Amino acid sequence: xxxxxxxxxxxxxxxxxxxxxxxxxxxxxxxxxxxxxxxxxxxxxxxxxxxxxxxxxxxxxxxxxxxxxxxxxxxxxxxxxxxxxxxxxxxxxxxxxxxxxxxxxxxxxxxxxxxxxxxxxxxxxxxxxxxxxxxxxxxxxxxxxxxxxxxxxxxxxxxxxxxxxxxxxxxxxxxxxxxxxxxxxxxxxxxxxxxxxxxxx
Numbered sequence: 001x002x003x004x005x006x007x008x009x010x011x012x013x014x015x016x017x018x019x020x021x022x023x024x025x026x027x028x029x030x031x032x033x034x035x036x037x038x039x040x041x042x043x044x045x046x047x048x049x050x051x052x053x054x055x056x057x058x059x060x061x062x063x064x065x066x067x068x069x070x071x072x073x074x075x076x077x078x079x080x081x082x083x084x085x086x087x088x089x090x091x092x093x094x095x096x097x098x099x100x101x102x103x104x105x106x107x108x109x110x111x112x113x114x115x116x117x118x119x120x121x122x123x124x125x126x127x128x129x130x131x132x133x134x135x136x137x138x139x140x141x142x143x144x145x146x147x148x149x150x151x152x153x154x155x156x157x158x159x160x161x162x163x164x165x166x167x168x169x170x171x172x173x174x175x176x177x178x179x180x181x182x183x184x185x186x187x188x189x190x191x192x193x194x195x196x197x198x199x200x201x
Contacts, residue, residue: 114144
């Protein structure tokens with residue numbers, strides 16, 4: 001089990017072949033630095049599963065941006081857009097709707113998306129699964145990795161350690177977004193984060 005970013009980089013340097021990685025992505029900007037970091041080491045497939053995003057038009061816009069960015073970077077990177085099932089998100093956070101960002105509401109949201117990614121990776125013979133979520137300074141990398149390793153044990157599906165905000169990853173993602181003309185949203189994605197943003201205006 002990789003427990004820190006130093007060991008993660010060491011692991012990458014010791015890879016002898018390109019394993020198949022199913023990489024959950026929440027949006028093109030968050031995937032930008034992450035893909036460029038990992039594509040040298042992995043055969044990457046992007047898995048866009050984000051039932052939390054509201055409204056559907058926002059989900060669709062981010063999905064199209066994800067496809068566009070992947071095509072610009074490397075034609076070999078496949079993007080899978082999972083079905084949009086907003087009820088799955090609503091069910092996952094019942095009773096926690098008003099707890100605010102960075103609360104257990106977000107933990108349950110991470111779990112929902114990572115579990116769907118893990119299951120798909122298992123069913124389709126990937127070597128690893130992981131997520132771009134940890135690049136954001138607003139996302140709890142400790143929670144993300146805890147969930148990832150718990151799912152690894154539950155499904156016997158190897159999880160790739162994730163803390164992509166390291167080495168100025170978030171700042172690099174902003175630069176890359178400008179370079180490739182990517183749409184950058186101004187809220188996390190769910191209807192509650194959208195309302196919280198509006199209240200601050």
